[in-house]
Amino acid sequence: MTKTETNVFRKTLEAKQNELQNANRAQPIEMEATSDDLDRIQQASDRDYAIGSLERNFSRLREVGEALRRLDAGTFGVCAxxxxxxxxxxxxxxxxxxxxxVCQEAADNERMAPSLELDDSLLATV
Ligand SMILES: [Zn+2]
Known part of the structure; x- marks a missing residue:
C-alpha cells in the first residue's frame, strides 16, 4: 500500500471516528418519571433501542480505532x-x-449458525 493510499484511509477512518464519537454524545439515555404503564413500556423500548445503537456505535468505534492502530503499525490491509x-x-x-x-464470512457463519437452529423469530429482527 502506498503512502498516499494510507493517508486516504487514515483520513476516512478519522472522519468515521469523529462521526461515531459525536453520535455517542448525541444520545443521552434518560428516563422520565411517569405513572403511565404505556409510557413506561415505550420508554423501556426506546431505552433498549438507544442502548443497542450505543453498543453498536462503540463496537464500530473500537473497530475504527483498531484500524487506525494497524495503520500506525504498518499492518493495515492485512487480514488479522x-x-x-x-x-x-x-x-x-x-x-x-x-x-x-473469506475469514469474515467464516466468522459470520459461525455467529449465525446457532441462532438459525434455535429460533426462527430471531431472523425477523435482523
Ligand atoms: Zn483472512
Missing part, C-alpha cells in the same frame, strides 16, 4: 486471521475491516 492482503475493493467499502472477505 489468515494474514493475506484484504482486497482493495473491500477496504474501500469497509476501511475498518479487520478480516479478509
Amino acid at each position: 486471521s489468515c494474514e493475506e492482503d484484504i482486497s482493495p475493493k473491500r477496504l474501500a467499502a469497509v476501511p475498518s475491516a479487520p478480516f479478509c472477505i
